[in-house]
Amino acid sequence: MKDETTIFGIRAIIEAIKSGKTIDKVFLQKGLHGDLFKELESIIRLESINSSYVPVEKLNRLAKGNHQGAVAQISPIEFHDIDDLVSSVLESDQMPLFLLLDQLSDVRNFGAIVRTAECTGVNGIIIQKKGGTPINGDTIKTSAGAIFKIPICKVDHIKDAVFHMQSSGIRVIAATEKAENYLYDISFKEPCAIIMGSEGRGINPSVLKVVDHQAKLPILGDIESLNVSVACGAFLYEAVRQRF
Known part of the structure; x- marks a missing residue:
């Protein structure tokens, strides 16, 4: 499902969250480690963002580029309070x-x-x-x-x-x-x-x-x-x- 609502790459997703983008869900690669990956996991928990750990094959289907083990779906709508x-x-x-x-x-x-x-x-x-x-x-x-x-x-x-x-x-x-x-x-x-x-x-x-x-x-x-x-x-x- 690669479309305008999908972004990939650990740093890109971190910056999207920090900039206030409404993230619907983040798919994370099972078994992946590293400081930047841990930073993304921490931000996801802090912001209560929906996420799941999936095999790399699913990430490859979601994003054709170098996803670095993380793919996010940006909501096409703004949510109300x-x-x-x-x-x-x-x-x-x-x-x-x-x-x-x-x-x-x-x-x-x-x-x-x-x-x-x-x-x-x-x-x-x-x-x-x-x-x-x-x-x-x-x-x-x-x-x-x-x-x-x-x-x-x-x-x-x-x-x-x-x-x-x-x-x-x-x-x-x-x-x-x-x-x-x-x-x-x-x-x-x-x-x-x-x-x-x-x-x-x-x-x-x-x-x-x-x-x-x-x-x-x-x-x-x-x-x-x-x-x-x-x-x-x-x-x-x-x-x-x-x-x-």
């Missing part, structure tokens, strides 16, 4: 509707969700700094450009966003198959935020413990779950239906 975003929405005449995504891993699912969120009037999307999908060319394409039209915030942990919403008078609703209530039993006519979990694990159990409500979709077939972007669309359009 969650405090500023929530405050501005609450001060407006809008009925708040936020979307929290707990470590989605598929860029196309993320892009599809962003597109649906923009179409349903979501005020902002909150994602976690680490463990989630990067925002890249595939995300932009799948979102049909909606990624540039909806505010996106990053937090250290999704629970931070949950507590922030609750302290601001916004109810938090988790979409989970473990719920006893169905989606249609929940009221979306008040300020609310919806949490969607990752493709494999769903919502982190520690997050489920602190939400206000849990809700599920009725499943009438043999397959026990829906694609996360499809499920998210169902939740968002139920909110639209109730508010329309």
Whole structure:
């Protein structure tokens, strides 16, 4: 995935971070050592940047030049501050509707969700700094450009966003198959935020413990779950239906 959002080389990545570039993820070569490499690792930890250690073959695919054991993906968007975003929405005449995504891993699912969120009037999307999908060319394409039209915030942990919403008078609703209530039993006519979990694990159990409500979709077939972007669309359009 070599494109305008990819940079490589240890020194180049260090300088990009120091200059304030929004780094989505850094891929580091397994087993690599050296003072400059250690400096990069230290900065990544200090700035809480998403990173992973990978074989050199993956780095060779990501960058054709002398990557020196490090390749970074620069986010094509600027992230918003969650405090500023929530405050501005609450001060407006809008009925708040936020979307929290707990470590989605598929860029196309993320892009599809962003597109649906923009179409349903979501005020902002909150994602976690680490463990989630990067925002890249595939995300932009799948979102049909909606990624540039909806505010996106990053937090250290999704629970931070949950507590922030609750302290601001916004109810938090988790979409989970473990719920006893169905989606249609929940009221979306008040300020609310919806949490969607990752493709494999769903919502982190520690997050489920602190939400206000849990809700599920009725499943009438043999397959026990829906694609996360499809499920998210169902939740968002139920909110639209109730508010329309």
